[in-house]
Amino acid sequence: MSYGLPSKQTVNAVGGRLRARDVAVGTRLWTLDGLRTAQTTVTHVMAAKARTAVEVVTGHAAFTVAADLPLITPDGWVRAEDAAGRTVIRTHARKLCRERLTFRVGYAFGYFVGATCADGTVGRNYVSLVVNDEAFASRYARSLNEATGLDAQPQPVTRPSGYLGRDIPGFRVRVVSSYLADALRQYAGGDAHHMRQAFPRVVLRDREVFDGFLDGYADGDGCRAKHWAGRTLVSANVPFLVDLAAIIGARFTPARKGLASHLTVVDRWAARGTFRPEHHDADPVESSWVTVEAVRPRTAPGKPFTLYRYRLRPHPTFLVNGHLVRAAE
Known part of the structure; x- marks a missing residue:
């Protein structure tokens, strides 16, 4: 014994x-x-x-x-x-x-993950988003709060602009949580850097979560088309866009010479029938x-x-x- x-x-x-x-x-x-x-x-x-x-x-x-x-x-x-x-x-x-969060996996969760993949920063024990658009920062804060229960508020900040050569006003949303930071890193395949992150398959749970992801990512690194019903997503992370293109059934040709690539997401993409739900646990290992x-x-x-x-x-x-x-x- x-x-x-x-x-x-x-x-x-x-x-x-x-x-x-x-x-x-x-x-x-x-x-x-x-x-x-x-x-x-x-x-x-x-x-x-x-x-x-x-x-x-x-x-x-x-x-x-x-x-x-x-x-x-x-x-x-x-x-x-x-x-x-x-x-x-x-x-x-x-x-x-540390505090362990209870994730509510719905539209807000998908939006938060998508916006973080597009414009967020995942630190050792924090997650933040710094953008120029106050409305975007407010949507991100609301989604983060609804998905995680953490108190998140947009705060006015200034940040340097390399193009203008001066500081410009912006808005920051930042929460301290190593549990959330670990979860986001695992969603992205272990590395949440925008150029190295993998597509976060946790957002494929259902259409509600995935639609939130598309909206969040488009708010960060996308724009709505003026002459057709859809959006264009922009990223230099080609493997990320390749996976996303397969999910929505879109054709995708990477840009050459290391330039940012564009992926077209039409509003009627779901009619192609290519979306397949997958269950992935939102809690980090x-x-x-x-x-x-x-x-x-x-x-x-x-x-x-x-x-x-x-x-x-x-x-x-x-x-x-x-x-x-x-x-x-």
């Missing part, structure tokens, strides 16, 4: 890190439910003495556990002492206490695989280790320095 953690080894508790000996019945610990974080509650705490343990070293952290404590790998659970060279699952421990670089034996120099193990509900797993381990059965 596995006895898990030396007394001074910390675990990821909901209120912050705790030493193993300070975990009590009722303490809530972080865990992973699939690929996303969840909470679980300690129902029993047990302790035993041991002379040996192992230090597990990954590319992100090191932690000390009992040699037989199970770690999850793509092939199932393995004992910590046998984990060297294997990949184990982890999450970013510093992001555990909060875990990844990491390689165990070394497993080092640790022997108690004097007094034996006091190893603590727990029983948990509803999930029988918890996080140690962001790495998933299994509790007592």
Whole structure:
């Protein structure tokens, strides 16, 4: 039977890190439910003495556990002492206490994603849009608020104009949320830079979401035609426009010599019957695989280790320095 953690080894508790000996019945610990974080509650705490343990070293952290404590790998659970060279699952421990948003996936969500793809900036822990048009900034703020629940308001700013050679007035919408920033990066294939972003297939859930995306993207990087019923979208990101053209059934020829390309979106594009709904989860994946670089034996120099193990509900797993381990059965 596995006895898990030396007394001074910390675990990821909901209120912050705790030493193993300070975990009590009722303490809530972080865990992973699939690929996303969840909470679980300690129902029993047990302790035993041991002379040996192992230090597990990954590319992100090191932690000390009992040699037989199970770690999850793509092939199932393995004992910590046998984990060297294997990949184990982890999450970013510093992001555990951040606010997790509840996305309302509808027209407003699609508009927000489309406008961000066209004109937005996705930082490490923030999302912003800076534009000249106050009406566009207001629509973006309303959509962001409706889709995420975050408070977003347009603010007047000035920004330099390379063409005019002077500062010009504009409007900025900015929210701080690493959860939202991570989600947008994942929608765009891992890189939200306008020239490298992939088409965000999360907006293909249904026509309402996709119509919102088209409107948001067109407000940022498009214009309505004067002599025919439709819009023209502009981007130098050719793979992005290629994917979008296939979805709306449009012909698309990239511009030559690295110039911005144009995609025509007629108002009656849906009559072509090329739109196919796809379901993609809007919540970001909060875990990844990491390689165990070394497993080092640790022997108690004097007094034996006091190893603590727990029983948990509803999930029988918890996080140690962001790495998933299994509790007592």
